[in-house]
Amino acid sequence: MTKPPCALPLLIPLLLAAFLLTPTTAEIKSLTITEDARAMILFEKFGFTPTGHVIISVHSVNVGHMSPNAPNPIPSRLGFFLLSEESLLQVLLEIQQNPNFCVLDSHYILPLFTFRDLSPPPLSAFNQSYPVTAPNEYSLFFANCAPETKVSMSVRTEVFNLDRDGSRDYLSAGLTHLPSLYTLYSLTYIAFLAIWIYVCYHERNIVQRIHLVMGLLLLFKALNLICAAEDKHYIKVTGTAHGWDVLFYIFQFIRVVLLFTVIVLIGTGWSFLKPYLQEKEKKVLMIVVPLQVLANLASVVIGETGPFIKDWVTWNQVFLLVDIICCCAIIFPIVWSIRSLRETSKTDGKAARNLNKLQLFRQFYILVIFYLYFTRIVVFALKTIAAYKYQWVSNAAEETASLVFYVVMFHMFRPVVKNEYFLVDDETEEAAEVALKDEDFDL
Incomplete structure (x- = not known):
């Protein structure tokens, strides 16, 4: 299932805001999302070196319906991904050409995982580390392409680069000085x-x-x-x-x-x-x-x-x-x-x-x-x-x-x-x- 056309005017401003507004300093973050129906949620913006890593831990996941007649969500339509600034225009073009387009299907994103990878209920948890081999500045997003659904979850994110001695540098590549x-x-x-x-x-x-x-x-x-x-x-x-x-x-x-x-x-x-x-x-x-x-x-x-x-x-x-x-x-x-x-x-x-x-x-x-x-x-x-x-x-x-x-x-x-x-x-x-x-x- 794909996102309804009404999501289009909400996705484009959010994507633009992710790259124009000053982001917060990247660090270890633990946060709770409660009954959130947004099509996309921006978590971090971080500049990676060739030794960059992303660690995402998700638990207490619950996907609910916004209306009694809403269809059951497909787990693969909800997930996390990375998006570079260079790929932003391409993704915006895909969304404009097809209002029903789900950003998780784009070839210009770096997909991390979807809810299909979650442990079966009642655990509903996930913990994985991802190396970022292509150095660039990426924004970490969560996408919800399931219509009429609201998501609740606890998320812990870590984004960092490794120094030569193997220690972690939690400041973005452009802010480490x-x-x-x-x-x-x-x-x-x-x-x-x-x-x-x-x-x-x-x-x-x-x-x-x-x-x-x-x-x-x-x-x-x-x-x-x-x-x-x-x-x-x-x-x-x-x-x-x-x-x-x-x-x-x-x-x-x-x-x-x-x-x-x-x-x-x-x-x-x-x-x-x-x-x-x-x-x-x-x-x-x-x-x-x-x-x-x-x-x-x-x-x-x-x-x-x-x-x-x-x-x-x-x-x-x-x-x-x-x-x-x-x-x-x-x-x-x-x-x-x-x-x-x-x-x-x-x-x-x-x-x-x-x-x-x-x-x-x-x-x-x-x-x-x-x-x-x-x-x-x-x-x-x-x-x-x-x-x-x-x-x-x-x-x-x-x-x-x-x-x-x-x-x-x-x-x-x-x-x-x-x-x-x-x-x-x-x-x-x-x-x-x-x-x-x-x-x-x-x-």
């Missing part, structure tokens, strides 16, 4: 923090509250990277995170909230231009912080559950939407500050100071736009186009862009005694007045 990468960047941020503490101590008489908040941002960025390195290391060696993922999510949440808060506070001129926030600026923070709570909740769900849950695609969409809203929201305070400075420059008689401030905030505006554009669009493009063996390149690019952003931002707003805002002579003042008349600082 991440522990070393994150360790290197964590040491860089620790050194950065030490330099920042020295600068603030040396200029302690003029240190503002924003400089302390910036120091906290560096601290939690370093802690976040340390936990990320340990998390990936334990997954690489054992297949499980051993609790490092909890610390990773905690520090990631604090780090992201601090980052957006620092950008908003600098953008409003807090501690630099004025010691208070206006009502509209407070509203930006009141919007950004709760949204970051929601975004990090979505990040935890995406990272800790996996694509096999029914709402995985929805949580990805929530995360992307919230992230876009936050990125747009933090731009407004910078724009407000630039416009406020332009208006003030016409009345307070301090053209040179206002010109310097305008230039600084315009540079900061460009810096923030570049950072958001690169980490949201360019990094995503790298993840999409890079070969599976070089997935770590997108992580390296993202961390490098973040480091450059931090260095430039901290340099622009560092505590200095000879502040360019206040050391102004008459000649500079006159030149600034002319520049303000000629220059257009509108965005």
Whole structure:
């Protein structure tokens, strides 16, 4: 028996989502499927070397009917398989040409086993290891081509590559370098923090509250990277995170909230231009912080559950939407500050100071736009186009862009005694007045 035509619009988006959305880190996973009628369920996405292996253990299998008149399912119509990205288009073409086509019959998949191989009831169990001799990035799917059936089962999956010494590497071929990468960047941020503490101590008489908040941002960025390195290391060696993922999510949440808060506070001129926030600026923070709570909740769900849950695609969409809203929201305070400075420059008689401030905030505006554009669009493009063996390149690019952003931002707003805002002579003042008349600082 084959899947009814109504399954066609459900299969194609799922297959596309499997290759476009960022997958969870592959590791040892134990999960339970309860009365699930989906035509396809994505379990893992993993880059295999020539020594790759897949171990699947299934037990407590029960195939039920969605209606009393539903036909008895054929066991060979339910099973697990691997699908490479190169074969995706061919499978989609087969499904489009024949709406009744069962993906388990495709010549472009690597079939693993079907329910026909299960032990006879009441055992209904299966445990098998499969070598993956053709190195590539594959997605592990379960397909249900039996009409009007719902499946319940407990599944344990292990996907790994073997190192030269025979040990198992549970990180995908393109992510196996991440522990070393994150360790290197964590040491860089620790050194950065030490330099920042020295600068603030040396200029302690003029240190503002924003400089302390910036120091906290560096601290939690370093802690976040340390936990990320340990998390990936334990997954690489054992297949499980051993609790490092909890610390990773905690520090990631604090780090992201601090980052957006620092950008908003600098953008409003807090501690630099004025010691208070206006009502509209407070509203930006009141919007950004709760949204970051929601975004990090979505990040935890995406990272800790996996694509096999029914709402995985929805949580990805929530995360992307919230992230876009936050990125747009933090731009407004910078724009407000630039416009406020332009208006003030016409009345307070301090053209040179206002010109310097305008230039600084315009540079900061460009810096923030570049950072958001690169980490949201360019990094995503790298993840999409890079070969599976070089997935770590997108992580390296993202961390490098973040480091450059931090260095430039901290340099622009560092505590200095000879502040360019206040050391102004008459000649500079006159030149600034002319520049303000000629220059257009509108965005």
